[in-house]
Amino acid sequence: MKPSIRNWSMDKLKTALPVLERLNDAGHEAYIVGGAVRNYLLDLTLNDIDITTSALPDEVEALFERTVPIGKEHGTIMVIMDETFEVTTFRVDGDYIDHRRPDHVIFVKNLKEDLIRRDFTINAMALDESMHVVDYVGGREDINRRLIRAVGVADDRFAEDALRMIRAARFQSVLDFQIEDVTYEAMKNNASLIQHVAIERIITEFTKLLQGLNPAAGIQSLATCGLMRHIPLFRTCSSLFQPERPVSLEVYIAYHLFTAACDDHEIKSLKLSNDSIKTIKNAVTIMKILSHQPDSDTLKMLVFKYPLSLIESCRAVVGSDSDVTAIYQSLPIYNRQSLVVDGHALISHLDVKPGPWLKYALADIEQAVVTGRLHNDRDTILEWVEQHVEI
Structure with missing residues (x-):
């Protein structure tokens, strides 16, 4: 019997348990967080597993033998065990710069403070060591209702990081959810802020949107809320x-x-x-x-x-x-290398010097073979060349 995605996801989540256990045994709190929790509840494939903890970055590094400080200034340490995990200290964001990213982060000891700073309720849940869901923002209910809802005040979330508006449409497409009304109105109110976001970040999210279950819905949301009018190329589109x-x-x-x-x-x-x-x-x-x-x-x-x-x-x-x-x-052939003759064969057979004619001759042979007018046979091709190729 083929195992379900849910069973596979649980096995995937369990690979993170040794990290949680070691942090918990050392007196810290630790949880699986974000997209892994969302996808587990939706019975979707899990990709990376992120962990959030009360431990400070130095404490995380001290507890594990193999670590990489991939974003230590923002609290993130990569922990390498059988798999790799990004372990990030509970944090809240400082002031945001140009509607893109915070200028600094503040480490905190409270999981709730960490979760309520996140973008959408469906991404703001955590799993503890016993696989119990921690949900302060109604994310589980929004999953059941298939809604994308900003955490807290939607206008504030989008003013902090304008890319979140593209992400809302991306999740709409990928998950085939609907954007909650208040969240959508905030997208309309803040659409022009997307101009402050690097085009590379926009393209990354937009590419994921196009690969979703319902790209038409995501694009329609971006268009009707006015976001597409502020993105290069698409802002010039008549439709x-x-x-x-x-x-x-x-x-x-x-x-x-x-x-x-x-x-x-x-x-x-x-x-x-x-x-x-x-x-x-x-x-x-x-x-x-x-x-x-x-x-x-x-x-x-x-x-x-x-x-x-x-x-x-x-x-x-x-x-x-x-x-x-x-x-x-x-x-009959799938590439030029499959032709039974090459440039050297033509030069030798015709006893002439190479020149511009050779490029055109090979192209003509290729086309004749592909379209079935010429068999891919050495003698047949060389005879055809004598009659059709001008040097």
Whole structure:
């Protein structure tokens, strides 16, 4: 019988028990906290397990043999046992700088103070050593009601860190929850504050939103509350694509460029990697081809040149009914290295010097083989070259 996610999650949580036990035995309080608790209650897969404790960073380091001070000034020590855990001292935040992050933290001895400073009720619960849920803010009830609610005064939470507004929409998409009305009104009130947040942080959250169960709902929330009007590229869009299924950031951006819904000059403002920009350009090209009812040869060259997963994503977005997977599986070769001849073979057979002709000759051979006009056979190709290649 296949084990449930809940059983697997419990096993995952139990890997943190030795850390909790050692801290508790030393006279400190310690709890599993945050997303691990939320996902456990939702019967979802657990990723990292974070621990919060009354122990100060120096005390944590003294209790464990292997530690890394990854954020000691903010109270966080990485503890390495069979797995790694981020252990953070109970804390409250100092004054926030430019609606992004606190200028300092204050260590406290009270778990409740630590939990009520967090962003949303569903992320502000803790588990003790006996797996008892500690919930001061109604997070468990909000999980049952499938609501995303800010902890305390929503306007204050978003004024502290404006990225939390994007995170609200991200959780709406990933969990398929609804944003609670007062929290949503606060997003409207504070939408312009997102301009203070580094675009890299925004893109990280937005990428996760697009990969959620209901990306359309998350994007609609960001659009209707006015947040998208303050994000580079999307602020220029005449309309926003609301995908019904998960989609990559690159394909999402490409669709807006393909439909000319936004200004492509704004892409630089997103500070994407060169690989992402290349993928976006490729996706735009793919969408243009798929949208014009391509013939068989064009589709064969398309699936030969570009990653099948990217083509499938673009096909889903533009609504093409081309069976690109079947076409890909029918290809005689999948890359140029599979050709039975290379540049050296052509030079030797034709007894000529290399030059610009070689690049074009190989491309012509490749296309002829992929489209089925030429068999991938050495003698056949060399004979074809004699008749078709101009030097």
